[in-house]
Amino acid sequence: MSSSPSESQTEVLAPEECWKYLQASYIGRLAVISGASPEIFPVNFMTVGRTLVFRTAPGTKLRALLTGAAVAFEADGMNAYSTEVWSVVVKGKPGSFDGDPAALHEAGPDREPWQPGLKEHVVQIDPTEVSGRRFAVSPRSRWWPPQDLSADWT
Template sequence: MSSSSSGSQTEILAADECWKYLHSSYIGRLAVINDAVPEIFPVNFMTMGTMVVFRTAPGTKLRALLSGGPVAFETDGLNAYSTEVWSVVVKGTPGPFDGDPASLQQGGPDREPWQAGLKEHLVQITPSEVSGRRFALTPRTRWWPPQDFSSDWT
């Protein structure tokens, strides 16, 4: 574990632990560059081996993905007791899903898109980097009252 200046202990996750969390998750955030502007989209996803796979419809997200630029994908969660949180980031290249679409049927209902509409484009992210971290959750009494950080931004 490493320490930040605030004293919290952050554990850097090994790649196999990152994939364990990715395999157990079903919603994340996809970051793309759209005409030189960053955009973030929530997506339901599943993993196929070491690929992140999701469905999408035509629109801003698909146009950005088709540009061929790198993307970032992030998912996070907490343990059953809400005492520990984790975050995993996958950086890589998007492309059309090259597996058997029938294999995606085994993913379960949580893997289906939450938003209504036809999502006929299957996209996979081929990872170039996978990283993650885990740390103990600070008790809420230490989060409140909110502090004014405006002087830190000047």
């Protein structure tokens, strides 16, 4: 980000603000390591207390989660006027959901997976780090047309 005073500044969010955004969200991206490769999956999620919870079926994602290796999760969004965006990243350890099943219904009674099929594994992410940021959207004229960035890759 440029230090020009005419550009919006990124605001670092306090953990409480991050959780408010997460509680109001329902889809994010889960990043795991599968073997030697990073993988990213969209997931429907909910918050239960200070954990993230989602359902999944057997497959690559579940196999990666079962290793117990740290994961990263990101949710982001935009305000109703499309003038401000936010992003929250949660890093932590995955595990089987160990809370009260009634808490799942209370946290998100209408939050069901979008993809059809049985999702019998309920996973929670216990955060070790929660961070977020928010900033105003720059007008398109500020960032378009793209510049030739080929010099940056040499």
